[in-house]
Amino acid sequence: MDINTLLQGIIALLAILLLAPLFAGVINKQKAIFTGRIGAPVVQPYYELKRLLRKETINAGSSSFISDISPAVNLIAMVVAAAMLPVGFMKPLISFEGDIILFAYVLGLARFFQILAAMDIGSSFEGMGASREATFAVFAEPIFFFTIGSVAFADNLTSIYDIYHSIKLNNVTYIVFIVVCSISVLILAVTECSRMPIDDPNTHLELTMIHEVMILDNSGVDLFLYQYSSYVKLCIYAIVEASLFYPFAVQNSYVAVIIFLVVIAALATTLAVVETVTARFKLKFVPQYLLFATAIGVLNLLIYTFTK
Amino acid sequence: MQNVLSIIFCLSLFYLAVTSRVKTYVTVLQLQGIILTVLLLYPLIEHFSVPALILPATLFIVKVYLIPKYIKKILLDLDIKRIIEPTIQQFSFLLLVIFTMTVIFVASNILSKSTGIETIPFASGFSAVAVGMFIIIFRKKLIIHVAGFLVLENGIFLFGSTIASKLPMMIELGSLLDIFVVVFLMGIALNKISSTLSGFEVTALRRLKD
Numbered sequence: 001m002d003i004n005t006l007l008q009g010i011i012a013l014l015a016i017l018l019l020a021p022l023f024a025g026v027i028n029k030q031k032a033i034f035t036g037r038i039g040a041p042v043v044q045p046y047y048e049l050k051r052l053l054r055k056e057t058i059n060a061g062s063s064s065f066i067s068d069i070s071p072a073v074n075l076i077a078m079v080v081a082a083a084m085l086p087v088g089f090m091k092p093l094i095s096f097e098g099d100i101i102l103f104a105y106v107l108g109l110a111r112f113f114q115i116l117a118a119m120d121i122g123s124s125f126e127g128m129g130a131s132r133e134a135t136f137a138v139f140a141e142p143i144f145f146f147t148i149g150s151v152a153f154a155d156n157l158t159s160i161y162d163i164y165h166s167i168k169l170n171n172v173t174y175i176v177f178i179v180v181c182s183i184s185v186l187i188l189a190v191t192e193c194s195r196m197p198i199d200d201p202n203t204h205l206e207l208t209m210i211h212e213v214m215i216l217d218n219s220g221v222d223l224f225l226y227q228y229s230s231y232v233k234l235c236i237y238a239i240v241e242a243s244l245f246y247p248f249a250v251q252n253s254y255v256a257v258i259i260f261l262v263v264i265a266a267l268a269t270t271l272a273v274v275e276t277v278t279a280r281f282k283l284k285f286v287p288q289y290l291l292f293a294t295a296i297g298v299l300n301l302l303i304y305t306f307t308k
Numbered sequence: 309m310q311n312v313l314s315i316i317f318c319l320s321l322f323y324l325a326v327t328s329r330v331k332t333y334v335t336v337l338q339l340q341g342i343i344l345t346v347l348l349l350y351p352l353i354e355h356f357s358v359p360a361l362i363l364p365a366t367l368f369i370v371k372v373y374l375i376p377k378y379i380k381k382i383l384l385d386l387d388i389k390r391i392i393e394p395t396i397q398q399f400s401f402l403l404l405v406i407f408t409m410t411v412i413f414v415a416s417n418i419l420s421k422s423t424g425i426e427t428i429p430f431a432s433g434f435s436a437v438a439v440g441m442f443i444i445i446f447r448k449k450l451i452i453h454v455a456g457f458l459v460l461e462n463g464i465f466l467f468g469s470t471i472a473s474k475l476p477m478m479i480e481l482g483s484l485l486d487i488f489v490v491v492f493l494m495g496i497a498l499n500k501i502s503s504t505l506s507g508f509e510v511t512a513l514r515r516l517k518d
Contacts, residue, residue: 172309172312173311173312173315176311176312176315176316177315180315180319285398287399288326288397288398288399288402289326291326291399291402291403291406292322292323292325292326292402294406295322295325295402295405295406296319296322298406298409298410299315299318299319299322299409302409302410302413302431303311303315303428305413305417306413306417306427306428306431307311307427307428
């Protein structure tokens with residue numbers, strides 16, 4: 001890896017880490033506008049993170065070392081996952097054959113520690129959130145492997161950078177294939193980031209069913225780490241989704257960055273619209289919603305196996 | 309193009325498997341009607357002829373306009389509840405659909421090696437037949453049985469368009485008329501049932517005797 005690629009990778013990673021809260025802010029602002037409110041400024045997530053940093057960290061008396069290390073493990077896992085994603089043309093910092101598996105399981109590791117930490121606190125309420133997170137994770141993981149896997153399978157590639165670069169939007173069937181993929185990746189993103197039809201990010205405490213429940217007893221720096229890693233996670237899934245539509249055939253890097261920003265902005269609008277028009281599902285409907293996305297993935301895989 | 313339409317058709321089948329509203333069934337049937345019409349219109353771009361327009365036009369009128377309108381009228385007149393009342397969980401139903409579809413896709417790929425059929429449209433049509441049958445088996449409401457029958461019919465139409473290059477148009481038109489009459493009769497039967505029994509569930513029909 002020469003110095004130029006290394007520099008690009010570092011810039012890409014820094015861009016994700018710095019702009020992640022902004023992305024969440026943009027979604028919230030648009031949501032507010034769609035529902036007829038003025039809404040918080042787009043930089044509100046930064047203010048909130050800053051506020052959390054100033055507060056004292058208190059852990060429950062019953063908690064063990066798991067609660068201490070879990071927030072940091074969460075953030076580190078997110079940073080490692082973010083380092084594997086191509087932003088624009090830039091070659092990611094970590095890229096090797098088979099990194100798609102590492103990507104999925106690094107995110108899995110973060111989830112595992114969050115679930116453990118939620119149970120570690122010893123409150124039954126958080127245990128409930130942890131149980132739900134684990135249940136939905138079981139249904140969410142196949143979505144990733146079936147959809148991104150089917151794109152990978154089409155060209156026999158196993159590195160995220162190569163997979164996204166193999167997408168060429170010049171064949172009608174292939175475009176439909178990618179659009180269908182993007183539907184299930186959107187469902188995956190919504191699930192993993194605990195957003196609207198699955199979970200409500202706005203209601204804190206009792207009404208929120210999954211993610212917010214698990215971090216209910218955290219405060220101060222711990223809460224900062226959890227919140228920040230959830231912003232990074234949202235950004236990661238946004239890039240996973242946006243890269244599907246990214247025309248890698250464009251070879252001018254300035255144009256590439258602009259297109260990338262446009263695609264990300266369009267995605268933010270889509271998420272805001274989805275969150276405005278849908279209500280949260282009843283919990284018993286969530287597994288079938290996720291299985292629907294898996295079904296789309298299976299269909300994709302079947303189609304690509306048999307038209308190859 | 310045929311592949312693209314077939315993929316959208318398959319997606320609509322998945323949607324039918326998860327939705328729990330009667331109205332959505334009607335909308336999806338309309339969508340499938342549009343897909344089939346586009347499928348018939350697409351070859352006309354190259355070889356245009358006016359008589360060839362008759363079949364797509366009739367299909368559009370019957371499947372996208374008449375039948376959905378009639379079903380909506382029945383729903384309104386008989387005040388049918390909007391939930392479909394499945395006999396098994398939607399989750400298991402969807403699993404069953406995925407499994408069946410996989411088997412059908414693999415089987416039609418094997419078939420396509422020995423015959424000249426196109427795998428994806430053929431498999432999509434075949435899946436629609438299977439899903440239509442499942443809908444009839446696993447739903448309690450009679451009106452949903454009609455929808456299941458129509459899905460099954462759409463499937464036959466789709467794979468019919470892939471096997472035989474040209475069916476005589478009169479046969480296709482005849483079958484469309486047939487479907488319309490069946491749906492019409494079904495509506496009359498439902499009306500009769502509603503005046504005798506209070507519910508529209510198959511379970512209530514067990515009490516019927518001659």
